[in-house]
Amino acid sequence: MKRVVITDHPLIQHKLTLMRKTSTGSKDFRELLTEITMLMGYEVTKDLPLRDVEIETPIQKTMAKELDGKKLAIVPILRAGIGMVDGFISLIPAAKVGHIGLYRDPETCEPVEYYCKMPQDIGEREVFLVDPMLATGGSATAAIELLRARGAKNIRMINLVAAPEGIEVVHSKYPEVDIYVASVDEKLNDHKYIVPGLGDAGDRLFGTK
C-alpha cells in the first residue's frame, strides 16, 4: 500500500540530469527517455512470475526459467507518455498498448480527456501506466479512473519525475497503485510545473512550442 519505488541507479540519474538541461535538444531528449525507460523497466518488471520449462542446450537437456505468460499492457498518457512506449515494448514485445489522451487545461491545470482506446481484455492485464511527468496528479488520477472504469484491476504507474504533491494525490485516491519514479523533485511552482523538473516534457519530446 502507498508504495513509491525510486529507481536511483547511477545510469538513470546521469541520463536524467542530461534530460533536465535546457541545452538538450529533442533528439537526445527522446533517446535518453527511451534508455531510462528500459533501465527503469528492469525494476518495474522485477516481480513478474516465472515458470520452469525443459529446454535443450547444445550440451544437454536442462530445466530453465521463462516468463509465466502474464498478460501485460503498456498505457501511455498522451502525448508525453508515448516517449516511454518503445523502451517498454523492446523489453516486453508481447505486451499490448492502450492509449489515453489527456491534456492539462492551461488555465485551470485540470486534465481534459480527448482519447481512450484500450485492448479489449484490459481487465485481465497487468497495466503499466506511463507518463514522464507526475505534477499535480490530475492526469494520473483521471487515467487510473478511465482504466478502472474499463475493468483494469492491477495498475502500476511509471514516471520519470514526480512532485510530492502528485504522489500524494494519486495515493490518497488509489493507495494500491505502486509508483515507480526516477526522481521525486522538490515542489510545484505557481504554474503547477515541477521544480526543478525538466520543463514541458511533451514539447521537449516533440519539438513543439
Ligand code: PRP
Ligand atoms: C503533462 C504530462 C502529464 C501531465 C502532468 O502533459 O505529460 O500528462 O502534464 O501534469 P499533472 O500531474 O498536473 O496532471 P500535458 O498536459 O502537458 O500534455 P502533453 O503531454 O500533450 O504535452
Ligand code: URA
Ligand atoms: N507537465 C510537464 O510536462 N511538466 C511539468 O513540470 C508539469 C506538467
